[in-house]
Amino acid sequence: MEGKRAIPEGYMTVGAVAKKMHTTVRTLQYYDKEGLLSPSAESEGGRRLYTNKDVLKLHQILSMKSLGFSLSDIKHRLRAINTPADMATMLREHAAAIREKVETLSNALGAIEALETEVLQMETVDFERYADIIGSLQKGNENYWMLKHFDKEFMDHVRKRFGDLGDDLGIMDTHMRLLDEAIRLQGAGVPPESEQAQVLAKEFWDMILAFTGGDMSLLPKMLEMERDVDKWDDKAWKQKQVQANQYFGEILDVYFENQGYNPFEEVQQP
Numbered sequence: 001m002e003g004k005r006a007i008p009e010g011y012m013t014v015g016a017v018a019k020k021m022h023t024t025v026r027t028l029q030y031y032d033k034e035g036l037l038s039p040s041a042e043s044e045g046g047r048r049l050y051t052n053k054d055v056l057k058l059h060q061i062l063s064m065k066s067l068g069f070s071l072s073d074i075k076h077r078l079r080a081i082n083t084p085a086d087m088a089t090m091l092r093e094h095a096a097a098i099r100e101k102v103e104t105l106s107n108a109l110g111a112i113e114a115l116e117t118e119v120l121q122m123e124t125v126d127f128e129r130y131a132d133i134i135g136s137l138q139k140g141n142e143n144y145w146m147l148k149h150f151d152k153e154f155m156d157h158v159r160k161r162f163g164d165l166g167d168d169l170g171i172m173d174t175h176m177r178l179l180d181e182a183i184r185l186q187g188a189g190v191p192p193e194s195e196q197a198q199v200l201a202k203e204f205w206d207m208i209l210a211f212t213g214g215d216m217s218l219l220p221k222m223l224e225m226e227r228d229v230d231k232w233d234d235k236a237w238k239q240k241q242v243q244a245n246q247y248f249g250e251i252l253d254v255y256f257e258n259q260g261y262n263p264f265e266e267v268q269q270p
Contacts, residue, residue, distance in 0.1 A: 068101060174207050
């Protein structure tokens with residue numbers, strides 16, 4: 001009875017708060033040590049005391065922790081609550097944090113489901129390739145599907161030349177842009193020998209050189225991928241590639257004739 005009378009009205013001991021919030025005394029002590037949540041007062045007997053305002057702050061901490069935020073991140077997100085407007089702001093920010101986590105989890109779920117599809121389409125177990133694909137998926141790389149069409153030698157080259165295969169290669173965006181330009185010029189009836197067409201041919205070949213690093217031994221693999229265009233997963237890319245292939249062939253023939261050599265013909269020779 002003496003202990004109970006020693007606690008001022010409106011205050012709670014660490015044990016009472018732990019019980020009320022379904023956590024542990026050790027957790028509250030740790031939050032105090034880390035500067036996340038310190039008791040508002042101390043009793044004459046040295047007992048650390050909390051208020052309902054402290055409990056509200058603890059609710060913020062536990063809620064954000066359940067969403068996967070680190071204690072360091074939570075510390076920067078905590079908001080002092082003194083008015084109804086402060087409370088509304090806290091709730092609004094907390095709702096935004098929940099939406100952020102929902103989006104992250106949704107993206108992760110999509111990546112896992114997409115990887116399941118990719119794995120079933122691959123003929124052999126290849127953990128290195130799995131890692132590359134899921135890395136691409138997690139980073140939002142829309143071109144992840146290409147990775148399953150690369151053989152080991154080709155993938156090793158891409159890693160060496162561009163680094164992490166999870167990263168979206170800017171060269172893929174360049175490729176798509178050149179496809180669009182080829183389709184536009186073809187539709188406008190621009191002849192392969194025209195200046196416009198030859199500018200496109202040079203830009204396309206420069207892209208190939210940038211991708212291969214000048215290693216012409218990779219061209220057969222690139223040609224093989226192009227011949228397998230029907231197996232590509234990206235329908236938009238597939239459609240554009242098929243539509244632009246003939247025109248690219250025509251403008252490159254003129255370009256290489258002007259250059260005095262055709263590397264594509266050379267690599268296809270037995």
